[in-house]
Amino acid sequence: MINGNNIIACDYALADNESFKAFDPSTGAHLEGAFQKANTLMVNNALNAATAAFKVYKHVAPADKAKFLRAIASEIAALGEILVNRAVAESGLPVARLTGELGRTTGQLHMFANLVEEGSWVDAVIDTANPERTPLPKPDIRRMYSPIGPVVVFGASNFPLAFSVAGGDTASALASGCPVIVKVHPAHPGTSALVGQAISKAAKETGMPDGVFSLLFDDGYGIGAELVKHEQTKAVAFTGSYHGGMALLKMAQERKSVIPVFTEMGSINPVVLLPAILDSQAESVAAKYASSITLGAGQFCTNPGLILAVKSTGLDRFLSALGYAIEITPSATMLTTGIWKNYASLSDKIIAEPGIKLIAKSTAVNTEKANQSVAAIATVGASDFIANKKYSEEIFGPWSLVVVCDNIAQLQQVIESLDGQLTTTVMAEKDELSKHTGILNALADISGRVILNNVPTGVEVCAAMQHGGPFPATSDSRFTSVGTGAIYRFVRPIAWQDWDDSLLPLELQAANPLKIWRQIDNNLTKD
Ligand code: NAP
Secondary structure, three states: OOOOOOEEOEOOOOOHHHEEEEEOOOOOOEEEEEEEOOOHHHHHHHHHHHHHHHHHHOOOOHHHHHHHHHHHHHHHHHHHHHHHHHHHHHHOOOHHHHHHHHHHHHHHHHHHHHHHHHOHHHOOEEEOOEOOOOOOOEOOEEEEEEEOOOEEEEOOOOOOOOOOOOOHHHHHHHHHOOOEEEEOOOOOHHHHHHHHHHHHHHHHHOOOOOOOEEEEOOOOOHHHHHHHHOOOOOEEEEEOOHHHHHHHHHHHHOOOOOOOEEEEOOOOOOEEEOHHHHHHHHHHHHHHHHHHHHHHHHOOOOOOOEEEEEOOHHHHHHHHHHHHHHHOOOOOEOOOHHHHHHHHHHHHHHHOOOOOEEEEEOOOOOOOOOOEOOOEEEEEEHHHHHHOHHHHOOOOOOEEEEEEEOOHHHHHHHHHOOOOEEEEEEEOOHHHHHHHHHHHHHHHHHEEEEEEOOOOOOOOOOOOOOOOOOOOOEOOOOOOOOOHHHHHHHEEEEEEEOOOHHHOOHHHOOOOOOOOOEEOOHHHHOO
16 A cells, blocks of 8 residues: 555555546556545545644745755656656557656746745735824834645646646645645546655655645545535645536535635637738648647647637638648547547537538547547537527537638627637737737637737746636636746735734845845835
């Protein structure tokens, strides 16, 4: 039994009713290993340990937290091929993709290590006293961000490394000073166990408190629900379906003490093709979009599931080139049988709906492998699209719907009919942009990231990234789940009034050698 620093994990000798197995989605065959399903006692143990760890971990010096994050990255990197091969077997994703994802995962950990070491992310503000102020003296107020407490993270199926056990949610929560409890995604339990062991090893090596990290396995909803409802849980991070995200939000709102739940629930990522670029570059835009729609079998929250354009010969050329590229796109193994079934049924259903015209469907289907995605694109008129809300629901997979508009005014109406999105994109010739500021403003109003002349797939992990948009793309559009800004989901501001320097956190002390605070000029704050 692997049962290290709160790894509540796998046992090769467990009875069937206590454990579950992993599957290879390309064959449907069982993979090696059995994973012990967590129970209420394990949930309580993990949260008691996390609560105790929080008292210590929140005070760990930034340099030591950075060492811990870097040690996690080293332990994961050391797993190398073993980890990549297990993730390939469990997800059906290719080796090159998962090798890249491994680099992204360790890169994110290093990015957060650098962030905490540099220190200014706490946004320390020193607003000094003014005893001479009349009619009342002004107190000394100092404020900074502090960690919120134990965070529950739900691993996402579509990023078995970069958005799972040691992914962006875990890295940002640990960087903020919060202990983490991960509920594994049942589609990649072996990958999760390997990464969980790497985190536990790093925690021991760097002297972090026991309970700073725990991993719980379950192949149903029960343990996830217990974790969200547990009074010692202080925040939740989730990436997955709208229904899953909403179920967790509802549970959190019904708790005795309400907590923040950050759910990323996907998006159809509308792309506007403006007339001049369709006229000049229809074929190259189609090639770019065929690759983006089918990348990773379309299993990205930033997949371009909706394309908007005005009727023209340029649009006809775009559709014909895109249709040909889709037709010859080879099928790919989808992450799980559930995701494959969902994709097959939703894409078949929408194609049969009134007003929807199928343009192309892949004919290059591998019949020797299971759970194969069949890429497809269709068109619909703008009025039919606006009248039928279900045409704007996400179909997770290599699918995109092209909305054909009569004119630019109608295209803008389509944008204004849409719910919140993670991203929106404009493909345009530079000199046509200034004629369409109404469209550009409408796109910014509904999304968290607005892209010019590129594809939405591929989310840069950096300081300025915003991966979160108005509901229902995410539950709170003020935050991002990618990039250094992700840390702000797991902190709260605390203001300290009239304390001696020596009793304040280092960041708020006037003698702080880092000098990372903002000093407020008292002349500006006088009444
Ligand atoms: P999911 O069904 O949302 O599940 C994600 C995680 O949340 C799993 O660990 C799941 O537990 C848990 N969960 C879901 N509903 C729950 C509930 N009511 N109570 C407690 N826990 C709950 O996502 P998925 O299995 O990865 O894929 C299903 C669909 O999600 C896809 O077809 C796609 O539409 C969407 N998806 C979206 C994104 C995105 O980027 N936004 C990413 C992946 C998937 P169990 O697995 O144990 O059931």
